[in-house]
Amino acid sequence: MTTLLPYDVESARERIAEAARAVEIRLGPNALALAAARLPIRLSGGEADLVAAAVLTVLGDDLRQAQAAWEQGGAALRTCLLPGCTRQFDLIASVSGAEPAREIWSSAGWMQHRALGGAACPDHAQALWASGQHVPQWRREADDDIRLVCECGWSSGEVVFRGHGITLWQAHALEVLRSP
Helix, strand or coil, rough: CCCCCCCCHHHHHHHHHHHHHHHCCCCCCCHHHHHCCCCCCCCCCCHHHHHHHHHHHHHHHHHHHHHHHHHHHHCCCCCEECCCCEEEEHHHHHHCCCCCCCCCCCCCCCCCEECCCCCEHHHHHHHHHHHCCCCCEEEEECCCCCEEEEECCCCCCCCHHHHHHHHHHHHHHHHHCCCC
């Protein structure tokens, strides 16, 4: 699988400067006088367009190379929503129907849960959701009281933001999985 590294700004700066230096501009007498005095020279619209086109060509090439590397790597891995579980599946392969790059990235048995905004691996999905006993849903108790409740009767209590309720349910799920 191809790994995309963070954008190399220094390398891009060098390539852009090289492209800009390759642009040929004919300077008139006023611009030559400014250059001799070491003062900045303002480019005309056409000259600025030439430099901008050179810069955009470099950036466009970088974007196309990044896209090609992503397409070649082709994996968008999603991790099980339960803390501590490192199992993953390849979302792109799952949606496209293609085989994942690695067998362990298969989406077989994974279950998506909209209320939680994530997916559980086959083991956790089976243990928590197959019985229907630990399926969480968002419930509005009052105008300003929204909570995540579980079929087993557990409730997050009032939450201020979605991530708080999801984290509390994850803790609940871990407790359920630890109990005999």
